Amino acid sequence: MRTQQMNWIHSLLRENKDDDGPSEDLQDLRDRFDSFRELVEKNNEVLSLIGDMEEKAQGEYLFDIAYIRGCVSRLQDGVSTIVRLMIEQGGEEYETLRIRFTSITGQINNLLPGSDNQQGGPLILNFERINRVNSQSVGGKNAQLGEMRSMGLSVPEGFAITASAFRLFLDENQLNKRIQDTLSSLDIRNQNDLVAASETLRSLILSSPIPQVLSDSILAAFDELRQRTGDEFIALRSSAVGEDTLYSFAGQYISLLNVSRDSILDNYREILASKYSPRAIYYFLSHSLEEAGLLMSVGCIQLVNASVAGVIYSCDPLDSESDNILVNAVYGLGPYLVGGVLTPDVYKMHSASYEVTERLIHDKSVMLCPGDNGGTVERPVPEDLRRQPCLNDTQLAELGALASQLEEHYESPQDIEFAYDQDGRLFLLQSRPLRTVSTQTTLELPDMSDVTQLANGGVTVCPGAGSGRVIHVSGRDSLQDVEHGDVIVAANPFPSIVRVLDRVSAVVTEVGSCASHMAALVRENRIPTLAGLS
Template sequence: LRRFHYYLSLLEANNAMLLIIADLEDKAAGNRPFDLDSLRTSLSELRAYLLILGESLLELGGDRYRAFPERGEAILRQLELALPSSVPNTSEVLIVELGRVQELDPALIGAKNARLATLRWTLGLPVPDGFAVTSAAFRLFLEHCGVSRELDSLQALLQKESLEELLAAGAALRTRILASPLPSILEDALLRHHDLLVARTGRNGVALRSSALGEDSLLSFAGQYETYLNVTRADLLDRYRAVLASAFSPRVLTYLHRHELSVGQSAMAVGCYAMVEAWSSGVVYTRDPLDPEREVLVVTAAFGLGPSVVAGTVDADTYVLSRDEFEVLETRVAEKVRRLEPVATGGVAEEAVPDTQQRQAVLGPEVLRKLGGMALTVERHFGCPQDLEWAIDVRGALLVLQTRELRTLARPTKLPTIDPALAAVVLVEGATVASPGFAAGPVRRMLPGGILPSGAEGVIVLDHPILDRPDMLRRAAALILEHGSVASHFATLAREYRVPMLIGGRGLEHLVEGREVTVDAYRGQVHEGLHLASDCGRQAPSEKILSDEKVLLLRRLLRLVAPLHLINPNEEGFTIANCETLHDLTRFAHQRAVQEVFQTMNQNRDRESANLSLRTDLPLEVELLYLDRPLTKSRRRRSIGPEELDSVPMTALWGGIAREGWPSAVHPVGFRGLKSEVGRTKSGTKQARRFSEKSYAVLSRDFLFISLHMGYHFTSIEARCTQLETLNYIRLQYKDGGSTFERRARRIALLAEILRRQGYECTTKADFLDAALTVVPFEQCRNLLHVLGRLSILTKQLDMALSSDAVARWYRDDILRKLEVRA
């Protein structure tokens, strides 16, 4: 009984997790609004219930399930890295060595630092040595500056439409930060850890990289914060202050204002890493961001340090690799005339690339294969496409500098049609598409000093990316750059803002100020004349970007939550190590808990009730555990028939199952059969192979708990049926299936409507159902259980057939007629 108690506890937690998962799927489908706080609450609840699963499994099965909590924690940690922190961590830890970062909250050290630590310590990939200066240090410094009132004012100004006051307040705050000394405790710690890093690596220069709490999570913040390379000890404190001050720069404040974010999203942690003397560097996209269905990786590479590539200030080589064998499918070698190099006295500077190298490919096939393998390892770990920055040092060692989730845009199944008359007048062709779409408007050329003509809006043409003009993306119908990279931060922002963008091409000299043009940022062309509305190229109105990003974020989170990979418990791969999602963990825990309860009871040969199975002609194995059977010395396993069950609720339920018999495949009009639908579910007959998963029933004279497995869905039914109606109840949980999410959801809706007509209170979330009925008279309770048995058979495999709402209504009415259930 004690073990059964733990089993019931696990089952309750399991059902609660399934309900939360179904709720998240419902929100991701766009059926209900939500905010980030609700996602954080759901994640917290999942963590709590997962803890119960782990504790219960350990009680039931001992140390063989010791890895279960660890696997759950690993998945939860990935989820936390993807979800923006709501507030800074309250820890007082100021600095953490990279070797310990993996153990800490991303709200303390920022997601960028946490991911880099994961690459090093979990995946064993080469990353630079270093440490994290925490958000607690940032908070301490701001308190030391005495700027709490200014921060409150800044937050209030973020809610206003006008940017002028906001940017003025930000400028005043930056001035205070840059002029204020660090608290002595922070200054001493920062210098001490810097000296230890230099002693370990033998390199005097360090890289200071922002790792803000909101960075690379809901939105990318690509290129918004400052990064400083080859920083000497003498400049360390000033450069650290400058990174902190960048949290209140015009481009960051404009970004926060545009996306309705809070100042807390800019709470700043900073990474301090050993400087990499890069021979070459670049970016790997593990998917093509403009066509993510292609099975390719896209590699961008240039000589020298990486910021020249992500800043888009130099032209870079591009390589397209297959994802399976890393075969080089496309190579575009750019003319690389400049590179970024460290300066002996500190800092970096551009220098000319030798003439003999300017048209030379940066990377060869062997390095590309190694880089591709490394990038896909990172993608598999985080469960989504990656935007990974890398470098090869002067000794030939390949290192990962950082990684973030890659934002991709689905390629249209059909490109918009171009009028033949328009297509004949091509001003620019052969351009590289950095952000897709169509747009039209007058050409506005950037003037020296990053100045646009007053009030100008239209197709903005500039030499190279300029991140210090945060209003440019708002004013641009499209962007055309003479130089740059698809992997630049500017290109990332253009895709995020849904602004069409082209790089390079032949005929750019035709784009003179004021000329009216149409930009085709699918085919890499610019045409004469206004042939489209000025805003047609944007894939989503700018005011919807944040809402869209929230839904996309939730869908990304669900990759680690909802998919079910563990199907057959008898396969060798049904292990904790193969649990890729929280749903996998619930599946594993539920299946193994049931087996532990019954296996332990079966090992007790003095208990007849532990050696019973139900004798039936149906291809369904049901093992029985009686809570009220007397002890016996029998060691022989035996089966009993339905007439020997001696359990009121079980007899009633099984009577309904037996009455309907085992179903064949469901074939409504126009339906091509189950085999064509999923290719894995077979209908059963009297001679059919029994399902590999057993069903289990714990019962007594008036109690029943049954875990009923019928292929790809499971049903758990708990009931008590006595002469005292106040003690009687029936509870049902129903989840999963073998068809698509939409069809499974239709089956749940069908079941809920049928059960509600019988008096059940039903809670449905996507493809999960929880139904309960209490205070039921004895005869009614028996009858309802009989009907429930029939219903379980009548709806088996039904999700495969529910191709539309009309089909679902037909089956609902047919089942109601068979069951003789009325409203």
């Protein structure tokens, strides 16, 4: 049968020597065959490119945003050709592919940092008007708060000062060219030059007036929020465009808690200026991100006076196949957890039953609380609570169910911040993609029998092995002494460590956990890290 088919095709495609050329039907068949061959070749090219991207995503190779943009552009060109050829081959019934391709392309471009931001959009958006498609106008953090609110989940009241507001601030003060001129010649590996550039840009932001129309809009939105909640103080949280997407920007920008009406404008300007801190400049330039596309939005959010705050990982970032949910929690407000000031309680539970399978309870001697007149203050944890679990099984089951719901909704593992207020009500404060890393179980450990052990314990933040000169760091000023291949040791993790992650072989901290901002950064950079060795 196959021989007969091949003979038929051969006879059909064979030109008749007596003819001036192939018949019209034969030429049509040849054209369709050439089109189909191009379709197959283009499909193979796209599959090869996807395979290369999947290999890079495993964490064994370094790549930057330029690689991602290049691959996305080539994928879009390739798939566009495939769609065109399928419509040519199959007719109008395949036109729906073009519609779906346009929709998916728009969604992908919206996720890439530095995509075109809305021009002339609203200066203020209330959370009830926001969902995740608004990330280019309100940043990733605000967009996800609006998305969770639309899901019916418990999210604090609030509003976003949009990216358009920041654009207005820059335009009215004629800052764009001065910012670009400062950054264009900057060598980010020169610590002195990096700090000098940061001081210049921060000074520009802090000394520039907020346009009257923007300041009036912010104060009016504050008054409306206060009327709804009855609260005199709010939280201001950075929510830059591009944040919490392909790159986390974890801890690179500041957020301010317990802010009054009298200080909201100055505090808003402080958050704008944090975009140009040394660590933030290093982060976005080292990842080849375009500064002009990373507009700063700010979330103005009802302050949750937390009795307990924490972070949920909807899966174990070091073992995503294990069916585990991880919860880290401390007493009081969350910055002492994500900032690495305290080693939190850690709970591991099964993702189906929410049964707690492991508890690591630490001494929580202090907590961060709202100050009576604004700002935050450190207070001692009552002696009878310090070594007690700060979450009970009912609360953990509630958190586990929410983690599963959000992972299903976003179709990917999630890193979720939460807080219980003084009345025991749960609020969700953030949800962003959780970066997971694969653990190489085949790693052969060296013989350590004749080596003096300096410390043990702690938690693995990012797996691997590293060795080199040990250098103790305590803040950004001490980072200038770090050389290539060093192992850095710190009492607490701090976000400025991002400035040396391209040259260190390992990180060790006395306090901290796998849920701090620094933990997200070292996992992004695949740096072997231990935390909580105290």
